[in-house]
Amino acid sequence: MTPIRIRKYSWQLAPGHIRDIRQRVFVDEQRVPPHLEWDATDEIADHYLAVTTNNEPVAVARLFSTLDETAHIGRMAVLPPWRGQGVGEALLRQLIRDAGEQFNELRLSAQRHAVAFYQRAGFHVCSDLYDDAGIPHVDMRCLAPGLIASESGERSCPLLLGEDRPSWLFSAEHHMITLLDTLAGQACQRLWLYDRLLDHDIYDRHQFRELLSALARRHRLSEIRLLIHDDKPLIKRRHQIVELMRRLPSRIELRLVNPDYPVTDQPFMLVDREGVLYRHDFYKPEGFASFANGGRVKLLGETFVRMWEAGRRSLELRDLPL
Template sequence: MAELRVVRDAVFVQEQGVPVEIERDALDPLCVHVLARDGEGEPIGTGRLTPDHRIGRMAVLPSWRGRGVGEALLRALLAQARQLRWPIVSLHAQVPAIVFYARQGFLPYGDRFVEAGLDHQSMRLALDTVNAVERRDAGIAATVGVIANARRRLCIYSRELDPGLFDQPEVLAELRRFAVAGGEVRILLQDPAAPQRAIAPLLGLAQRLTSAFGLRAIEEPVDRDYPGAYVANDDGGWYYRPLGHRFDGETRLDDPARGRQLRAHFDPVWERARPCSEYRSLGL
């Protein structure tokens, strides 16, 4: 406990100004804790699972941030939750950390609220099953998760680059990171003129990273009749919407079978589709 508090006091009490009487609660003896240490055994990060199946007290010392410690802590906590056979894990994310948790499959729900003087968002993850996407911010989080876990290729099947989804800063940032790292993004569009008229920001990103992005227009009637939309990666992650003009659907980051099924639908349509020649004026 003393080592846990070295990290938590530094992050929550000293850095964020959380009162010590709030940070140190009666739940600690009832929780499962994880502790990250550096190469010399000094504590650098921590987190816990509470009896009500919630992740909390995630903290990493400032000098260790951005080096994968938080991701390792979260993976360790989820592994513990699976050993305990918990079906769902939830958490209260500080608003700046929403994308961090989205990369691991967590989806937001409920309204934002203030806790210990800081803005928070409730998030949850159903373990080893599909997660329902019921609103736009959950769709954004699901898209971020699928992109973040892609290895080399990402497939996007969209009506018109889905305003409200693929034009969001966190999604664009994740696509940029993936493309710069050498990933390939293939995008199929049913209506390629609509994003051009709207000056969709994803087109600007594709213009700057032409070797990473491919865009094709769907023309075959049998393909144009497909009602859904999806994004799927090459590591078992996907977000599927039965109706392409809506955000509600399902997602999962560890389902290779469904991922292969979506890619098996995507690949032949891609071969039949035409390059988006109308984007040549944009340099694509």
């Protein structure tokens, strides 16, 4: 791996090397029209320049935030002679560290050939393929930049569903919610959730509601099942998931456990066939999340199905006025 140093600038103070590298990679090499390459976002972004130990400029990127408090990576480019030597990985790690100090979500638009590169750093695809300046792109996001930045061990594709095998332990609500959202955000078809109740602090959040909404609308086979013990808090106080469930009743269903049927005291969420978030009991944010654990998901899925089939619908929620 080539050792590099990374420097950060505002656009007003940025050295000409940043513009030169973008010109060579995007305009000259990839034929991006100049009027698309140079935009107003440059004025509000932080610009990163990677140089070798001999001060030779080799790579650039920019980082900026939007009104929804999401950080965005853009214009990431490595000069051809320095590709494949770890320069891009080092620069991306620095961007993730800096974003993780302030933001819970980090987004980027990736050229199709670069998707695997960003997946290795902890990003997952969150859009269909689209054209940008004549080049196929997809949107990608990381819902846990702070968590990834704090991870000291070497992981292959951290937080990527179906790929990241070691479990992530958590003992604080903030980390639990971060892992919960990261799993939910990668669901392609199925999300099954079992808990004592739909706690407002955990589940009644705009971010989680939007992730469930995106899954429910993805295609006709999307399936969201919510199995809880107590629906009274949902009746006493307006809940975003309840509102969503009433708009998409064929995709989102809630049931109450049968008190006469054996149930487990450990809440969990299952995502597709690989992802699980498991808590040791209802009252503490302690447990683990696994992103590639098909065996455990299968066992917990069998438990969920037994409890679900014995459960009943909430009459109180059904009778709530629209």
